[in-house]
Amino acid sequence: MIKTILLMGNPNVGKSVVFSRLTGVKVITSNYPGTTVEFTRGIMHIDHEDVEVIDVPGTYTLEPTSKAEEVAVKMLDETFTKEKYENVVINIIDATNLERNLSLTLQLIKRRIPVIAALNLWDETKHTGVKIDIVKLEQILKIPCAPTCAVTGEGIKQLIDRVKDVNIYVNINVKISDFDYDEKEKWHCIGDIITEVQKVTHRHHTFLEKVGDLSVNPIGGIPIALGVLFITFQVIRFIGEWLIGNVGEPIFENLWAPLMLKVSGLLGSKGVVHDIIIGKLVEGEIDFGESFGILTTGLFVPFAAVLPYVFAFYLVLSLLEDFGYLPRLAVLVDNVMHKLGVHGFAIIPFMLGLGCNVPGALSTRVMETRRERFIATTLMAIAVPCMAQIAMVVGLIGKHGAKGLGIVFGTLFIVWIVLGILMNKVMKGHAPELFMEIPPYRLPYIGALLKKVWMRIVWFIREAVPWVLFGVFLVNMLYTLRIIEFLGKIVQPIVSGILGLPVEAVGALVIGFLRKDVAVGMLAPLHLTLKQLIIASVVLTMYFPCAATFAVLIKEFGIKDMLKSTLIMICSTLLVAGLLNLIL
Amino acid sequence: MEERISLTEMNANEFGKVVELIGGHGMVKSLENMGIRIGTEIRKVSQQLMGGPVIVSQGNTRVAIGYGMAKRIIIEVKK
Numbered sequence: 001m002i003k004t005i006l007l008m009g010n011p012n013v014g015k016s017v018v019f020s021r022l023t024g025v026k027v028i029t030s031n032y033p034g035t036t037v038e039f040t041r042g043i044m045h046i047d048h049e050d051v052e053v054i055d056v057p058g059t060y061t062l063e064p065t066s067k068a069e070e071v072a073v074k075m076l077d078e079t080f081t082k083e084k085y086e087n088v089v090i091n092i093i094d095a096t097n098l099e100r101n102l103s104l105t106l107q108l109i110k111r112r113i114p115v116i117a118a119l120n121l122w123d124e125t126k127h128t129g130v131k132i133d134i135v136k137l138e139q140i141l142k143i144p145c146a147p148t149c150a151v152t153g154e155g156i157k158q159l160i161d162r163v164k165d166v167n168i169y170v171n172i173n174v175k176i177s178d179f180d181y182d183e184k185e186k187w188h189c190i191g192d193i194i195t196e197v198q199k200v201t202h203r204h205h206t207f208l209e210k211v212g213d214l215s216v217n218p219i220g221g222i223p224i225a226l227g228v229l230f231i232t233f234q235v236i237r238f239i240g241e242w243l244i245g246n247v248g249e250p251i252f253e254n255l256w257a258p259l260m261l262k263v264s265g266l267l268g269s270k271g272v273v274h275d276i277i278i279g280k281l282v283e284g285e286i287d288f289g290e291s292f293g294i295l296t297t298g299l300f301v302p303f304a305a306v307l308p309y310v311f312a313f314y315l316v317l318s319l320l321e322d323f324g325y326l327p328r329l330a331v332l333v334d335n336v337m338h339k340l341g342v343h344g345f346a347i348i349p350f351m352l353g354l355g356c357n358v359p360g361a362l363s364t365r366v367m368e369t370r371r372e373r374f375i376a377t378t379l380m381a382i383a384v385p386c387m388a389q390i391a392m393v394v395g396l397i398g399k400h401g402a403k404g405l406g407i408v409f410g411t412l413f414i415v416w417i418v419l420g421i422l423m424n425k426v427m428k429g430h431a432p433e434l435f436m437e438i439p440p441y442r443l444p445y446i447g448a449l450l451k452k453v454w455m456r457i458v459w460f461i462r463e464a465v466p467w468v469l470f471g472v473f474l475v476n477m478l479y480t481l482r483i484i485e486f487l488g489k490i491v492q493p494i495v496s497g498i499l500g501l502p503v504e505a506v507g508a509l510v511i512g513f514l515r516k517d518v519a520v521g522m523l524a525p526l527h528l529t530l531k532q533l534i535i536a537s538v539v540l541t542m543y544f545p546c547a548a549t550f551a552v553l554i555k556e557f558g559i560k561d562m563l564k565s566t567l568i569m570i571c572s573t574l575l576v577a578g579l580l581n582l583i584l
Numbered sequence: 585m586e587e588r589i590s591l592t593e594m595n596a597n598e599f600g601k602v603v604e605l606i607g608g609h610g611m612v613k614s615l616e617n618m619g620i621r622i623g624t625e626i627r628k629v630s631q632q633l634m635g636g637p638v639i640v641s642q643g644n645t646r647v648a649i650g651y652g653m654a655k656r657i658i659i660e661v662k663k
Contacts, residue, residue: 103617335632335635435653
């Protein structure tokens with residue numbers, strides 16, 4: 001019986017769509033030990049047996065040139081040791097780019113392991129004018145080859161049948177291809193195969209291709225990028241606001257609040273325990289923004305105020321990702337990004353950072369040099385607010401009109417640019433050049449898309465909610481023990497003098513170390529002026545990352561660089577907030 | 585008439601053949617993985633402003649190449 005199936009193939013060949021077609025709902029994403037390269041595993045049923053399916057990071061070659069490719073090769077090595085031969089590789093091939101993809105296929109065959117080729121994107125070969133003789137390809141390579149179109153599900157059943165064929169023979173004598181070639185002559189050999197099996201006819205460019213080329217052309221691309229970003233934020237706002245107004249708030253106000261009032265009564269309406277669990281009652285009622293108990297504000301902030309925006313954000317981001325827009329954005333902004341000391345690809349960590357800084361910081365691993373990663377991560381920690389914080393800031397300042405929000409996010413944008421240019425000037429070295437494949441635009445497969453959004457949401461709830469609850473708990477403890485009052489007296493000259501904030505805001509600044517959304521929430525009961533709200537929001541974004549991001553930064557960079565990064569944060573915060581205090 | 589120019593000097597939408605790669609083993613290998621080798625026919629799709637990356641199409645693949653590396657890819661163009 002087959003134990004493990006590895007899905008291997010070049011990046012952008014629809015590997016993860018095949019994966020989600022083969023496996024059920026139970027999928028686990030984890031980091032390869034000792035790295036932050038992620039891979040996904042799931043379970044598939046073959047002849048009433050569970051078989052593990054692993055979605056290996058995309059690779060062009062078995063001679064690794066990057067971290068992800070190293071991991072791919074290691075996973076292959078571990079799956080096929082001498083003792084473990086009852087495994088199989090499904091090599092996903094982009095049928096519209098057969099020549100380039102065969103390089104990996106030949107390297108896999110040369111390992112003398114069971115390989116099944118899935119020629120994916122088969123439907124696209126028709127309108128790209130490519131004709132492949134699958135029978136002939138099978139004869140030459142001596143491995144099973146199956147045409148698939150994972151997005152529509154065509155050919156998946158036949159692919160599974162091919163796996164079952166291997167499954168029956170796996171213990172007796174699975175046929176392993178003895179196809180051989182000389183590594184030096186590899187491309188020649190591939191060329192010969194291509195001449196035998198593939199015919200390319202002339203054809204016209206499709207509509208999506210034309211749009212694809214237009215969006216990497218500076219004249220068409222820049223307006224398109226601005227339009228895409230504008231629509232993105234409008235859609236996020238629309239979905240987020242709708243969910244809050246029609247789902248989140250009604251549930252909390254109409255169902256949860258009466259229940260909590262009863263609990264409040266049972267606890268005697270006051271006292272330390274009551275205040276930690278339910279919080280302070282406002283005119284005898286629970287105010288989810290101001291009460292600040294674990295079961296009131298502690299649940300309301302992550303689930304009703306933040307989650308709708310996080311969901312909307314990941315829905316739109318995943319859509320852009322699967323459609324193939326992000327690499328084009330990276331190309332367009334490459335020039336500007338080089339001025340900030342990173343290359344265009346860094347736009348992806350920044351975009352992810354808008355969702356949550358933790359995955360943002362982790363995704364900087366795709367960048368080649370430590371210098372680049374340091375700049376990108378520091379810039380993100382300082383100037384890119386996460387969706388949780390954005391949601392709270394929008395809720396708090398949005399009431400006073402769009403101008404306040406414009407000042408907050410405009411300031412952060414300027415800080416991002418200026419600080420990037422400065423770091424690029426001061427730090428030795430320069431960003432490496434951009435070099436990457438730009439996949440064609442493809443209509444996303446909704447099943448795989450929703451699965452991805454779901455996984456990101458689950459991840460958010462698991463990582464963020466405990467911190468929020470702990471944050472609310474800590475707020476109450478610090479107030480009860482009068483620690484905030486004590487701290488307030490010490491830092492008063494800075495907080496009131498430079499930042500122009502009341503001493504009560506110190507509590508929010510302390511909790512901001514832990515969780516930004518809770519910290520912004522703490523500003524609500526203080527009834528600050530618009531100016532103070534703007535400054536507090538900017539300070540809370542810039543002065544320090546939240547605890548989870550901080551932990552990642554230490555792990556990624558070590559204490560010394562983290563201290564450097566922290567120093568940059570504190571100095572720029574004081575400077576920027578001080579300036580705002582003078583100007584506004 | 586054939587002319588040898590660098591990828592950056594090509595016009596958008598012009599076709600040409602790769603004739604020389606001025607770079608080390610690493611550069612040659614990574615280009616190979618994307619299907620760009622000496623002898624391949626390519627089309628320049630576009631060029632970003634002010635020394636930005638060049639987009640090249642080969643077969644059904646499109647690749648973005650930074651300006652510095654693009655300068656070291658020599659193309660033969662029919663004029």
